[in-house]
Amino acid sequence: MKKIVALLFITSILLTSNVFAQLSYGGGIGATFALNDNFTKPIGDGGLGVGTTFHYGVKLRYGIPLTPVSITASGYWAKFKSDGQIGNFDVHFEQSFIVFSGGAEVTFLPGPIKPFIAADFLYTRWDDADLEISAGGIGDLDDDFDDSFDDVSRTGLAIGAGAKLTVLPLIDLELVAKYNMHNLFSKEEGEDDFNTYTITFNVMF
Numbered sequence: 001m002k003k004i005v006a007l008l009f010i011t012s013i014l015l016t017s018n019v020f021a022q023l024s025y026g027g028g029i030g031a032t033f034a035l036n037d038n039f040t041k042p043i044g045d046g047g048l049g050v051g052t053t054f055h056y057g058v059k060l061r062y063g064i065p066l067t068p069v070s071i072t073a074s075g076y077w078a079k080f081k082s083d084g085q086i087g088n089f090d091v092h093f094e095q096s097f098i099v100f101s102g103g104a105e106v107t108f109l110p111g112p113i114k115p116f117i118a119a120d121f122l123y124t125r126w127d128d129a130d131l132e133i134s135a136g137g138i139g140d141l142d143d144d145f146d147d148s149f150d151d152v153s154r155t156g157l158a159i160g161a162g163a164k165l166t167v168l169p170l171i172d173l174e175l176v177a178k179y180n181m182h183n184l185f186s187k188e189e190g191e192d193d194f195n196t197y198t199i200t201f202n203v204m205f
Contacts, residue, residue: 022063024172030055030200032078038192043084043091050080050093059202061105068107072118075100076200088135095129099182101158115163124182124194125153154183154194164204174202 032055034040041047057076064070079096103120128151162176182194 022065024061024063024204025059026172026174026202026204027056027058028174028200028202030057030076030198033197034080035195035197036193039080039194043082043093044086048080048093049082049084051082053078053080055198055200057099057200059204061204070105070107070116071103072105072120073100073102074120090134092132092134093129095126097124097126099124099180103158112166113163114166115161117161118159118176118178120158120178122156122158122180122182123153124156125151127151153186155186156181156184160198170205172204174200174204176200176202 031052033052034050037047039048039050041049043049055076055078057074059072059074062071075098077096077098079094081094082092084091084093100123101120103118105116105118107114107116109115158178158180160176160178162174164172164174166172177197177199180196180198182196183191187193
């Protein structure tokens with residue numbers, strides 16, 4: 001009986017250590033590029049005037065033993081800002097959003113540099129937009145943006161590729177690029193696409 005208990009104890013330790021050996025975590029910074037005309041057109045031309053912004057996030061990866069497949073979960077925060085003019089009015093727009101994703105990565109080559117492809121399901125939540133309008137002598141007029149850009153959430157899909165470089169036994173540097181279709185699955189009737197391109201640099205432990 002003691003041998004069985006000891007064997008079970010040793011087995012549980014080995015399994016636990018193996019699980020943690022396959023688990024890595026980290027975070028990083030990157031750039032988000034808006035792609036659709038309704039977002040990138042200047043405010044004076046009827047768009048939002050947003051183009052590129054920084055994002056900050058965290059990532060968790062679990063490598064499935066004896067396979068090139070890893071399960072991933074991540075999240076990042078970003079904020080778009082823009083300024084423009086409509087007639088004699090100065091317009092300032094800003095809106096933050098947070099993106100959560102879960103998916104998989106497939107690594108192709110062993111070694112210190114490991115290229116991979118990735119696919120993720122996305123959940124994106126936009127905070128209430130802030131619109132400030134001002135004109136000389138009139139003062140500031142603050143209001144929420146159009147209802148279609150108020151506090152909303154959408155689901156979508158991201159596809160991408162990247163590479164990770166092992167610099168120390170427990171540290172990887174990672175560069176990944178993704179094409180994100182934020183409202184692919186839950187777009188309302190008449191709603192414009194919201195797609196972005198992201199480049200992210202992560203440090204994984």
